[in-house]
Amino acid sequence: MTFFQIYILAFAAIMLMMTILWLISIRIRNVSIVDLFWGFGFVVAAAVYFIFTEGFEARKILLMIMVAIWGLRLSIYLAWRNLGKGEDFRYQKFRKDFGEGYWWYSFFSVFLLQGILMWLISAPLLGAQYLSGHALGILDYAGIAIWIIGFTFEAGGDMQLARFKANPANKGTVLDTGFWHYTRHPNYFGDAAVWAGFGLICISAGSYWPVFGSVLMTALIIKVSGVALLEKTLNNTKPGYQEYVRKTNAFIPWFPKK
Numbered sequence: 635m636t637f638f639q640i641y642i643l644a645f646a647a648i649m650l651m652m653t654i655l656w657l658i659s660i661r662i663r664n665v666s667i668v669d670l671f672w673g674f675g676f677v678v679a680a681a682v683y684f685i686f687t688e689g690f691e692a693r694k695i696l697l698m699i700m701v702a703i704w705g706l707r708l709s710i711y712l713a714w715r716n717l718g719k720g721e722d723f724r725y726q727k728f729r730k731d732f733g734e735g736y737w738w739y740s741f742f743s744v745f746l747l748q749g750i751l752m753w754l755i756s757a758p759l760l761g762a763q764y765l766s767g768h769a770l771g772i773l774d775y776a777g778i779a780i781w782i783i784g785f786t787f788e789a790g791g792d793m794q795l796a797r798f799k800a801n802p803a804n805k806g807t808v809l810d811t812g813f814w815h816y817t818r819h820p821n822y823f824g825d826a827a828v829w830a831g832f833g834l835i836c837i838s839a840g841s842y843w844p845v846f847g848s849v850l851m852t853a854l855i856i857k858v859s860g861v862a863l864l865e866k867t868l869n870n871t872k873p874g875y876q877e878y879v880r881k882t883n884a885f886i887p888w889f890p891k892k
Contacts, residue, residue, distance in 0.1 A: 635686055637764055644682040644760070645753045648675055652749035656741050665725040665740050666716060668748055673708030675749070676701055679756040680763075687763040689839060692770055694763045697835060700781055701759060704828055707785075711792055755851045758832045761841030768840045777834030784827025787813055787887070791820030808878045816887035818878065822860045823885050826852040861885060 635643075651671065659665045680701040684694055716722075721729075725744070729736045794812040798804050813820035833848030855861060861884060868875045881891040 637760065640683060640686045640764070641753075641757070641760055643686060644679045644756060647678055647682050648749045648753050648756075649746075651675060651678060652745040653741075656745040659740065659745075660737050664721045665729075665744055666720075666722040668744055669722070670709055670713045670716065672712070672748065672752070673705035675705075675752045676756055676759065677705040679752065680705075680759045683756075683760040683763045687760070689763040689766045690769060693768075693774065693835065693839060696770075696774075696778075697759065697762050697832070700778075700832070704781075704785060704788075707789060711789075715796065751850075751854070755829075755847040757844035757847035758829075758836035758841070759847075761836040761844030762832065762839045765840045768838060771838050773834050773838035777831040777838065779831075780827050780834065781831030784824040784829075784831060786824065787817075787820045788824025788828065791824060795821070806873055808872060808874045810878055810882065810890075813887070814882075815890060816883070818882050818884050819861050819864070820887065822855045823887060825860075826855050826885075856885060 652668070652675075655668055655671060659667055680698055684698050687694065725740070728739065728743075732739045791813045794814060795809060798809045817823050829848040829851045833845040836842075836845055836848075865879075865884070883890075
């Protein structure tokens, strides 16, 4: 099969998953379930690529393991954090604004949109598995090292934040210890680093243009749904956050300013 035929197969698998989730969301009146499957969706895409490509076997197995660890950890964490807490306030607002027609609106603006983004971003996962003529090399090992750093920051940052929020004494205060001492968004930095690792492995396999998926993920994290959106909210709602902003890097970890 050609690269684009396999890519389209993954699109079909992702759209099927998102349509099923949309039907479930109508039944339970909770669009927030879509967020729980963001990481899992990439595992689905990577599995499709794994099955239908004939690339270098060791790289395929390595990449599949890395994607599964990252994607399943993220989905399990979000499920643990969000299940039982009702629908996210953003989706509640949309539901109120669009009334009875919201179920159709939610399909196109939430489920379909996230599915398309998931599919586009997954391109390096296909590029890394498609070509068979490149054995593991220095870029693969560099990608693994960056992935480990990213996964550590993302998973560690999430764990530290969960512990911080679980302590009632911390209500209204800013977390500035652990990974959060060096960057205001260790989880987002970690996510971007994970995808930079996937991009390097894709390049090592001899695929270049699919790396746009890693670039797109980083752009979304920094400019759209991650850092920029959260910073705007926290600056207006969290006491002491502006001082935290003054001394701590927004994204790239570094020692805080004195």
